[in-house]
Structures are given as structure tokens and as C-alpha cells.
Amino acid sequence: MKRRPVRYTLLLARSGGGSRALTFPGWAFGLFLAFLALWTGVNLYLWHRAREVRALEARLHALSQEARRLSLALEAEKAQNGALSQEAERTRKELEALKKAIEELRRRAGLSPINALPVRYQEGAKGGGAMAAWTEVEATLLDLKAQLAELTPALERTLEVEQSLPLGLPLRGYREVTSFFGVRKNPFGPGVEFHDGLDFSAPYGAPVYATGGGVVARVGWMGAYGLAVVVDHAQGYQTLYGHLSRAAVRPGQRVARGELLGFVGSTGRSTGPHLHYSVYRQGEAVDPRPYLVGR
Template sequence: MARRIPRQYTLFISCTGKTPITLSFHPVAVSVGVFLAIALPTVWIGTVVYSYVQKNYQLTQRNTQLEQEATDILERLDDLEGEIKHLQRRAGISDSRPASEEPLSYLPSGGERARVQPEVLFDAAKAQLPLLSRALRGEVKPALEKTLVREEARPRGIPLKVETTITSKFGLRPNPFGRGYEFHKGIDFRGDYGTPIYVTAPGLVETAGWDPGFGNHVIVDHGYGYRTLYAHLSKIEVTQGIDIERDRVVGYLGSTGRSSGPHLHYSVYHHDEVIDPQDYLD
């Protein structure tokens, strides 16, 4: 038969010559007290350990995120430097920075791979950015602007916006008006009478008038030594001395001057030397 647990214990403490002390207590209360005395410190320690682990995990995650962000920034700066080098080549200048000013990613390196702290990566990015900015604004941008202006002055394309064919190329050709050969200083394009003729680069109208050989013709000075000629026009649409943009109509196709039929004679000059327009049609 199972023993019953007393509902209450009474403890008498007597001392000689003094009134006895009586203590009453319940077994359950004592058990709970003992449990709490043991469990509470354990819970507290567990909470502290969990908090420490959680904080370290969050810190690790944050460091990983910062490292990725710094790496992305450096990669973008490397891409930017590649673009700057491309612009330097296009502008006709070379990268003349001393070796000490080379970005971190381009310094000679090697050895065993080791993880780099985010702070180091951000410092590298901060050091690289002023170099790229100085190169871009200090020499690349001004040189590139000049290059773009020079490229814009270069004649480009066919002076007609309709489908056409070349009836006479640049160079030696049979004389269309008699015996022998002559040197043709341009390209002749076939077209219908009155077809609009467009200038192939921006510039200043140098000549807009009549000539026995070219008939109604227009000469445009584009700068940087480039000039173009549009001859045998039925009508001229521009006047001498005005600035015009690329693709401005300068006149209309005709057969004036020394011409055997409706066509456009187109010439390109560079530093007063007539050159083959074929290289400028694209």
C-alpha cells in the first residue's frame, strides 16, 4: 500500500530556557522552491548563451553583407576603369598614371587566398574612386569632347535618302562627252529630277552658286579640314555664310553644268585634297 504524503509538516525547535519555535511547511512548496532554485540560474545562463550566439550570428550576417556590397562596388569601379581606358583610346590619349597610382585590383599580387575584411574593401574603393574621377574629368572628358566634335565634322552617309546607284566612281574614267579619259573627282549618284539632296555633316556654307562645270552647286566647310561638294543641282536651298546641321537639304537633284543627265556629283575634300568619297558613305 502506497504511503500518503503528509499535507503539512511541523518542525519544533527548542532551546533551553527559551520558548520553542514551531515551523510548518508543505512538501509541494518545498519542492517548487528547490526546483526554482535550480532551474532559474539554468534558464538565465541559457538565455545569455542564446543571446550571445544570436548577436554573433547577426554580426556575421552583417559582415557578409558588407563584404558583398564592398565587392560589388569594387567590381563596378573596375568596369568603370575599363570604360575610361576605352574612352582614352578613342580620344587618342594613353593612361600615363604612375604605377603607385594603379587601382588595388590592378596591382601585381599573388599568394595564398585570404578573406578580406569589408573595411579594407571599402577603403580600396575610396582610394580608387578619386583616381578614376580625376582621369575622367581631368583629361578624358576634354579630349573626348574634342574627338566627338572632330568625328561629327567627318562626312558620313549618302547625300540622298532614296534608293540610288553609283553611275560613275572616283578616279580614272572614260570621257562621257568624247574620246579619251579623265579623272573623276567624286562619285555620281543616279536619281530622279528634283530629289532632295542632304548635307552629310554639319558646317558652314562656303559656296552656293553657279559654275560652268558643276552648274548649280554647294560647297560646305565642316571644319578639321573637311569640305563636301554637291553639284549639278536643279535648285539651291541654302545661302553662302550660314551654318547648317547634318541632313539639312542643300538643294535638289538636276542636270545643270557639264552633265549628261539628272544625277548628283558628290566630292569630299580633306585639307584641300580631293579624296574618294567611297570611304565616307557608311
């Protein structure tokens, strides 16, 4: 018995009017259902992919924002490191100037030159950036601190000796020398004589000051020098201030540079008010003029 083909009828009715019937074979209806399922699947797939794309776009945007933030932070850090490096370089130059000053003070104090910088300082110079620069600065500070610790007592001793040396003028405001060191014409008769100091012209009663720190060795009458004061200084130096009208110190008294010793007079072998000033080194009279350089 022959099987009849399956057929489907679609009835289309219009409101207020007639109707129309459409008849389809079974295979056409199956094809339509297959097409509808395929179309629905494709749309679901495309919708799912579109959602993934939107999620990726959102993630990409977030990553882009994060990258920009990190880039700005990196630039700020670079700028900060650059400023710190410049500050470290300025500090290093100031420390180098301080090091030179310390070297000069060490020379004056009779100490050996500053040793080479520590190994860690030299290694720091090989690196880069602000951290390495500040490591160098810290190492230099430690080195200079150690040098100062060694320098301070030696420098204090040196300054004490320098303050004790006879340097400067014994009078203030009176610089005219009327008789120099060496052989001169005898002011009291014929012939020549050796003059072991300088004679400064000054009015009677003008103050006379010590040219260096020391201890008063003698005060009193000293023959041709009249009333005089002798001061012992460091390194075998002595100074004599002669023809005074009055003394203001006593033997054994410690005096500083610029301290009052007495007053100008005309005592002893003198033709008028003036100050005789002599400098002795290891007991031998020397020309005082090189020691008048101002302080």
C-alpha cells in the first residue's frame, strides 16, 4: 500500500475579511524549523561573543587607565629622583669645598693630608640614581667627621701657638718708624752702633700692646731701654717694649695678643717719647719688620 506524503496547511485569516489557506509539504516545514533553530543559535552565539567583546573592551580600558597612572607615577618618581640627585650633587660639591678647607687646616696644624675616600664612597660612584649619590654623600660626611675629630685638638694647639707668636703692631694708630733694625748713626755722639729693634714715634702716654700671647718674663729698669717689659712667646720668641713711662703688667702674668702692657715714655737712653720694640728668636735679635704683618 502506497504511503501518502505528509502535508501541512497554514490558515491565514484577516480581521473583518476572508481567509487564505497555504499548504506546505512536510519537508518544507521541517526545513523552516531547522532554519529557525539555526538562526536562533547564530543570534545566541553572536550575542554571547558581543558580551565577551564588551567585557574585553572594559578590561582593556581599565588596563589603559592603570598604565597611564603607572606612567605618570614613574615620571613623577624620575623627576623626584632627578631633584634628589641634583641636591646630592650640590651637597657633594659643598662637602668637597669643606674637605679642601679641612686639608688647609690640617696643613696649618702640621697633620698629614686627608686620606683617600673610603672604599664604599668609591664604589657608590659606579652606580646611578639618587640613592647612589646620597650614599656617596653619607660616606663623605662620615669621613670628614673622622677627620675633624682628629683635627680639632691639633688645630687648637696650632691656633694657641699662632696666637702666641709676635705678629702685628705694638701701637694702635702709630706706624711711623724713626729708627730701623741694624747699624745706624749714634744719636748720642760720633760713630755708628747696632740698633736691635724698631723705634716707633708716638706721643707720651700712648698705650702699648702685646703683639702675641705669652707670659711676662720681666718688668722694670733695663739699662738703655729704661722701663721695659719682656714677654716670652711660643717657639722660643721674646718681645721687648722699652722706654715706657709706666708698666701695666707684672712678672709671671699671662697676657693675650692685644692686651695692654704699658704706656709710651722716654725713660733710659732716649731723645724723646717713643717706643723701642725688639723681637728675639732663640735669644738672638731679629728684624721685627717681617712680624708687623697685620693682625
